[in-house]
Amino acid sequence: MADRPKNTQAPDASPGAPQARQDTPAPGRDWQVLDALVATIAERRAAGDDQTSYTARLFAKGRAKIAQKVGEEGLETALAAVGEGPDAVVSESADLLFHWLVLLAEMDVDPARVLDRLAERQGLSGLAEKAARSD
Ligand SMILES: N=c1c2ncn([C@@H]3O[C@H](COP(=O)(O)OP(=O)(O)OP(=O)(O)O)[C@@H](O)[C@H]3O)c2ncn1[C@@H]1O[C@H](COP(=O)(O)O)[C@@H](O)[C@H]1O
Numbered sequence: 001m002a003d004r005p006k007n008t009q010a011p012d013a014s015p016g017a018p019q020a021r022q023d024t025p026a027p028g029r030d031w032q033v034l035d036a037l038v039a040t041i042a043e044r045r046a047a048g049d050d051q052t053s054y055t056a057r058l059f060a061k062g063r064a065k066i067a068q069k070v071g072e073e074g075l076e077t078a079l080a081a082v083g084e085g086p087d088a089v090v091s092e093s094a095d096l097l098f099h100w101l102v103l104l105a106e107m108d109v110d111p112a113r114v115l116d117r118l119a120e121r122q123g124l125s126g127l128a129e130k131a132a133r134s135d
Contacts, residue, residue, distance in 0.1 A: 034111070037098065041105050058102050066106050069099045 044055035058066050073096040080088035104111050121129075 034097075034101075038101055038105070038111060041101055045105060055102060058099075059106060063103075063106050066099065066103045070096070070103050073099050 041055055044053045045059050047053065048056050048059070050057040050060045058069065073092060077089060077092040077096050080092045101111060104114070
């Protein structure tokens with residue numbers, strides 16, 4: 001992915017907390033983590049070594065299997081929210097994001113397109129959008 005804001009301070013930082021240096025984001029709170037994962041997924045896809053790579057194995061199984069995994073991980077995230085707690089939701093969300101990125105790669109969809117779509121929607125109320133639908 002590209003062209004996303006980097007070094008953005010975490011939204012849950014308390015108002016009085018010391019400001020983080022703009023060039024030293026906290027680990028895991030920089031979009032470079034996702035950029036690196038996208039690159040790794042592309043590399044594993046190109047190498048196609050399903051003996052050593054879970055990602056390559058997913059690609060070998062095909063789109064339907066990858067889509068199924070996205071569905072499963074989404075459900076597991078929801079179930080974790082209801083039946084477990086924040087730590088489980090974090091783990092399941094990571095599984096979900098990984099499989100979601102694999103699915104986008106399988107479909108040759110640049111994840112930046114999803115970010116663009118979100119950006120287009122910024123400022124548009126979900127309720128207003130729903131009310132404007134013709135169906
Ligand atoms: N982020 C992930 C990641 N998140 C989850 N997973 C794997 O996703 C799987 C999900 O667990 P499940 O029990 O649902 O899957 P499963 O039962 O093995 O699969 P099925 O039988 O359902 O097909 C586990 O094997 C996890 O290890 C991941 N596998 C890889 N990555 C990243 O991809 C990189 C490359 O991994 P390899 O392709 O394996 O080299 C790694 O370095 C990581 O950065």
